[in-house]
Amino acid sequence: AQSVTQLGSHVSVSEGALVLLRCNYSSSVPPYLFWYVQYPNQGLQLLLKYTSAATLVKGINGFEAEFKKSETSFHLTKPSAHMSDAAEYFCAVSANAGGTSYGKLTFGQGTILTVHP
Amino acid sequence: KAGVTQTPRYLIKTRGQQVTLSCSPISGHRSVSWYQQTPGQGLQFLFEYFSETQRNKGNFPGRFSGRQFSNSRSEMNVSTLELGDSALYLCASSQSQGPQETQYFGPGTRLLVL
Numbered sequence: 731a732q733s734v735t736q737l738g739s740h741v742s743v744s745e746g747a748l749v750l751l752r753c754n755y756s757s758s759v760p761p762y763l764f765w766y767v768q769y770p771n772q773g774l775q776l777l778l779k780y781t782s783a784a785t786l787v788k789g790i791n792g793f794e795a796e797f798k799k800s801e802t803s804f805h806l807t808k809p810s811a812h813m814s815d816a817a818e819y820f821c822a823v824s825a826n827a828g829g830t831s832y833g834k835l836t837f838g839q840g841t842i843l844t845v846h847p
Numbered sequence: 848k849a850g851v852t853q854t855p856r857y858l859i860k861t862r863g864q865q866v867t868l869s870c871s872p873i874s875g876h877r878s879v880s881w882y883q884q885t886p887g888q889g890l891q892f893l894f895e896y897f898s899e900t901q902r903n904k905g906n907f908p909g910r911f912s913g914r915q916f917s918n919s920r921s922e923m924n925v926s927t928l929e930l931g932d933s934a935l936y937l938c939a940s941s942q943s944q945g946p947q948e949t950q951y952f953g954p955g956t957r958l959l960v961l
Contacts, residue, residue, distance in 0.1 A: 762947045773851070773937055773952035781947045820890065824946035831946055832903040833880040833895025835939075840889060 732757045732823045736838035749808040753821030763804045764822040816845045851953035865926040872940030879921040884935040
């Protein structure tokens with residue numbers, strides 16, 4: 731079974747500051763990891779995904795994440811926050827665990843990012 | 848390509864009624880997954896369909912059901928609605944099967960049960 735823990739339900743940063751959103755996963759088999767963003771009254775948009783090709787993954791809008799197997803982490807970062815980054819961010823895991831994994835993403839509880847001017 | 852579309856976007860029902868939600872995947876995508884999003888439980892997996900077959904199901908009661916058509920469009924049905932079924936229902940499509948596949952989400956259907 732897979733699970734995801736996002737540390738911090740709310741993160742607040744100033745415009746121009748570093749954004750760090752934390753995600754730890756648990757998986758009995760090699761995982762695939764995703765970060766999605768959700769703006770109010772919208773669906774989820776993929777920011778980036780890890781599929782074992784490279785541990786440092788670059789995504790859209792200047793975001794990147796680093797897969798650290800030893801720490802079971804996949805934290806999301808952005809060097810300089812912009813007001814438009816304010817949204818809710820979800821980390822998700824999927825894994826090749828046979829029939830119980832088909833089409834299933836397991837999500838963390840989400841982190842709401844607030845950006846102050 | 849057009850994205851994932853869901854209809855209707857908003858829905859109000861009363862307890863005991865049933866509801867059908869529709870999802871049209873991205874053209875060429877054969878897998879459709881459904882999720883329920885609530886403030887208390889977050890995002891929870893409902894079920895997944897691939898080539899008209901349900902391959903996986905989450906921990907939801909039998910009142911929640913779905914199907915997929917030959918053109919990959921999918922519907923989900925909730926019978927005997929309860930207040931707790933109020934949620935945002937999200938549909939996602941992916942090109943093929945496999946856990947590495949990216950799921951592309953629609954805007955969701957917001958269901959309010961009174």
